[in-house]
Amino acid sequence: MSLLLDSVSYNYPGSTHGLHDVSLDVRTGELVAVIGPSGSGKSTLLKLVAGLETGHTGRIVLGGDDMSRTPVHQRHIGMVFQSYALFPHLSVLDNVAYGLKLRKVDTAERRQRAQELLDIVGLGDFAQRATAQLSGGQQQRVALARALAIDPRALLLDEPLSALDASVRGHLRDQIRSIQQRFNATTLLVTHDQEEALVMADRVAMLKDGRLLQIATPREIYEHPASRAVAEFVGLSTILPAKVAAPGRLDMGFAELFAETGTRPFGTAVHVLVRPEHIQPDPAPDSVNRLAGRTGAQRYLGALTRYDFDVAGAGKPFLAESAAPAAEAIAIAPEHLRLLDH
Numbered sequence: 001m002s003l004l005l006d007s008v009s010y011n012y013p014g015s016t017h018g019l020h021d022v023s024l025d026v027r028t029g030e031l032v033a034v035i036g037p038s039g040s041g042k043s044t045l046l047k048l049v050a051g052l053e054t055g056h057t058g059r060i061v062l063g064g065d066d067m068s069r070t071p072v073h074q075r076h077i078g079m080v081f082q083s084y085a086l087f088p089h090l091s092v093l094d095n096v097a098y099g100l101k102l103r104k105v106d107t108a109e110r111r112q113r114a115q116e117l118l119d120i121v122g123l124g125d126f127a128q129r130a131t132a133q134l135s136g137g138q139q140q141r142v143a144l145a146r147a148l149a150i151d152p153r154a155l156l157l158d159e160p161l162s163a164l165d166a167s168v169r170g171h172l173r174d175q176i177r178s179i180q181q182r183f184n185a186t187t188l189l190v191t192h193d194q195e196e197a198l199v200m201a202d203r204v205a206m207l208k209d210g211r212l213l214q215i216a217t218p219r220e221i222y223e224h225p226a227s228r229a230v231a232e233f234v235g236l237s238t239i240l241p242a243k244v245a246a247p248g249r250l251d252m253g254f255a256e257l258f259a260e261t262g263t264r265p266f267g268t269a270v271h272v273l274v275r276p277e278h279i280q281p282d283p284a285p286d287s288v289n290r291l292a293g294r295t296g297a298q299r300y301l302g303a304l305t306r307y308d309f310d311v312a313g314a315g316k317p318f319l320a321e322s323a324a325p326a327a328e329a330i331a332i333a334p335e336h337l338r339l340l341d342h
């Protein structure tokens, strides 16, 4: 079932904060990750889709039905939040069966369905436990089973992994993704963890100040960010100002570099984005876009070393990653200098 937001705007009462003219579509079975800095409107977007906040303008359409005036419980949406929010006085099984009870599904059927879902999330043997006896990761899996038990029209995940430690998070990330795909659940996932977004999502939507800056596949948003704000938020990079000096040539102030300048006229001011993995250490002396300098701070990451490389006059170091840091020069292939117009 597809989910469409069409020019959705919302202000919290007495405030200018909220969402501003956000349009996006989530296709049936698609997982769209919503990212953005703190206060950018991620949770607000989810609450509007869920119906927990009301009074927006524009349309929220689920499977062809405009939900804008539909109360929370009639939207038939599954939700998983950061805080596990399980009912502590109910067993694991009864937690999962809860939504079915509200929908008046008979006892035998809802117990069977809840047990099936617990099996799917790998907690089949925990049905009779109290929720307090579960780890954080297990509680989040119960929350996911509970959200899916009602056969929801859409699934909303609000930072479902952020309270968990890194080792559990990585594993659960894969598990949630595979269950989401198995159920073909149309899903919005809010996360502040951009790696989580890139790994899990079919597409990533970036919000800032209540506005949608870009929605694109993980690869597209990483390799072709629509603006400086997106480039700075998604992945590591070095971003420097430059001017078009001639077709295919950039004046960086400290050097002239070859780059794909497109149809931009002479003198156009741009910013140049370079990803760490695109910086080649110690190129041949006659290499294109060779920059001499010296290595600064280094962080050993196992297979790779991440390091700063200082080029005189650049104003800030280039952030690079390679098996070994550069000794005296780096080079950046012209196609890896990404020009940002705003």
Ligand SMILES: Nc1ncnc2c1ncn2[C@@H]1O[C@H](COP(=O)(O)OP(=O)(O)OP(=O)(O)O)[C@@H](O)[C@H]1O
Pocket (backbone or CB within 6 Å): 012, 013, 015, 017, 018, 036, 037, 038, 039, 040, 041, 042, 043, 044, 045, 192
């Ligand atoms: N109940 C509220 N009343 C007034 N303003 C609010 C309310 N809830 C959130 N806001 C404001 O709306 C904006 C968007 O908040 P929201 O919680 O959606 O951001 P977020 O991207 O989810 O942030 P975070 O990553 O910190 O959770 C922020 O400026 C926030 O201060």
